[in-house]
Amino acid sequence: MARKLLLNNVHIEGIHNYDVYRKNGGYAAVEKALKTMSPEDVVEEVKKSGLRGRGGAGFPTGMKWSFLAKPEGVPRHLLCNADESEPGTFKDRYLMEKIPHLLIEGMILSSFALGANQSYIYIRGEYMFVLRIVEKAIAEAYANGWLGKNILGTGYDLDLSIMPGAGAYICGEETALIESLEGKRGNPRMKPPFPAIQGLWQRPTVVNNVETITAVVPIVNEGGDEYAKIGIGRSTGTKLISASGNVNKPGVYEIELGLSVEEFIYSDQYLGGMKNGKRLKACVPGGSSVPILPHYLVCKTANGEDRLMSYESLADGGFQTGSMLGSGGFIVFDEDQCIVRNTWNFARFYHHESCGQCSPCREGTGWMEKVLHRLEEGHGTIADIDLLWDIQRKIEGNTICPLGDAAAWPVAAAIRHFREEFEWHVNQPKESQIRNYGLVADKSFQTENA
Amino acid sequence: MENNQRIELPQHLLDEVQRVISLFPEGKQKSALLRVLHIAQAHFGWLSVDVMDYVARLLHIQPIEVYEVATFYSMYDTQQVGKVKLEVCRTGPCMIEGAENIVNYIEKKLGIKDGETTADGIFTLKTVECLGACGYAPMLQAGEKFHEHLTEEKVDALIEAYRSNPVANYMGENQNG
Secondary structure, three states: OOOOOOOOOOOOOOOOOHHHHHHOOOOHHHHHHHHHOOHHHHHHHHHHHOOEOOOOOOOEHHHHHHOOOOOOOOOOEEEEEEOOOOOOOOHHHHHHHHOHHHHHHHHHHHHHHHOOOEEEEEEOHHHHHHHHHHHHHHHHHHHOOOOEEEEOOOOEEEEEEEEEOOOOHHHHOHHHHHHHHOOOOOOOOOOOOOOOOOOHHHOOEEEEEHHHHHHHHHHHHHOHHHHHHOEEOOEEOEEEEEEEEOEOOOEEEEEEOOOEHHHHHHOOOOOOOEHHHOOEEEEEEOEOOOOOEEHHHOOEOOOOOEOEOOHHHHOOOHHHHOOOOOOOEEEEEEOOOOHHHHHHHHHHHHHHHOOOOOHHHHHHHHHHHHHHHHHHOOOOOHHHHHHHHHHHHHHOOOOOOOHHHHHHHHHHHHHHHHHHHHHHHHHOOOHHHHOOOOOOOOOHHHHHHO | OOOOOOOOOOHHHHHHHHHHHHOOOOOOHHHHHHHHHHHHHHHHOOOOHHHHHHHHHHHOOOHHHHHHHHOOOOOOOOOOOOOEEEEEEOOHHHHOOOHHHHHHHHHHHHOOOOOOEOOOOOEEEEEEOOOOOHHHOOOEEEOOEEEOOOOHHHHHHHHHHHHHOOOOOOOOOOOOO
């Protein structure tokens, strides 16, 4: 039986209310940490747990925390990134909607570990109904002495509040989030200096994803070593996966890292297989930014090994034959879906969301959208496919923030694996408007020799 | 909004603005800007220059600091919109579940195109990017509410409901406070 650490209590009636949450073991981790542990002890447990950032980058959380500058007399801040905007991702919303006190408990533990006394949750503006749920939970936590001055009589003070964005994907990038929380446009900052040195109001700041922060609760309760026993290799613990697309049971699932992709897609415990008995065509396993995998690379790696839901296995083969776990936004496409159309759709998204600071991204995302639209409408040429490849290469790595990479990767992967489908759109412009291409040929025999 | 209408939030919203400002350290009141703009848009319907200037005065910042934020974020309306904004998600996961059909259906039903407002001023139709409901696609947002697993029948029902009771087209008023 798969273990759940975050969603184990989510189906309890009224768990979003303080009393029910508390009765079911809630805030025990705060009692344990504040009364029996030092901030350094908490950091140590998080390091031992092997927890990695759940927002997409997968950077070790304990290490990120250890970079935080601690100059004398300068306040430092913990910011929770609840800007969840990566297409295909809706897990943080689920967590906050269903069990908001888990996030508050995680914020108290993490703020205590970092020595922060004023912390903020930055939530995307479209989730205003979720903001209201979390804000009510924060008020309950204040009323019951878990926030405010001298928490549990330990002398530790913490103020926590939640602030909305207003519709900008870029604010999920940590320095753009900080700018936005300062009341400005969400333009990412040049790094260095990193937020750990100069973040919110130029003070040392840590920005962590919602799921990362909630994972600190079971880590403190059970110990970092226990947490690290779950999972596989350097992918420890559990991960929330947001599943969408042409499957029988889309939704949010908590999995133990290391679960096989095949089991995740086809078993009744998870996605229950493809809808309407269609064949799997492709999968974007970690949110719209990560490389799309063609059907023959979804459940197996290029080496013929089982593909697992882990940071390493999903990345096996690099960008040639692999992808990324990313945010866990798992989008499944069946044989009736058009890869050119979907790539155009994602390109339009990135063009819409580019903040406009860096020319390669501002201009390049617009060009990609136009060229892809042309191809999708049956007006493209073979040279357009090469042009697309060229544009994405010139965006990647040439921008202040990773939005440029995020826009380039899906285009690159689509051309890499589905070039024949792009060429078909060029060569069969009329036919491509009335039917879809179906599955691309299995090229795994080529990669074996590569 | 008429130009000669007095631009001022009622007392309970001014209190809410003060509460939001108090969540930040002294001198960092500009951090309240995004939330205060939501409150202002909620109350006034959209962010005219007069409203933005008023917000600047509330926060003791320059009007340009408000304009540049109001024009950056997609949720702020610097043009007048209908009482109810129907914002249909069009990004990948919603697209493959039929978002385009939903948009076409609403366009036909209301006789407006993407970005337009009905003649009676009730509905504005807008396509938007991923709203975080990919597993419950297709979907649209109206005010603060997400309407998910949309079908034509559901669209009929919700348009009927909003037509007879056009809930304010906004976010930001603190219903808990």
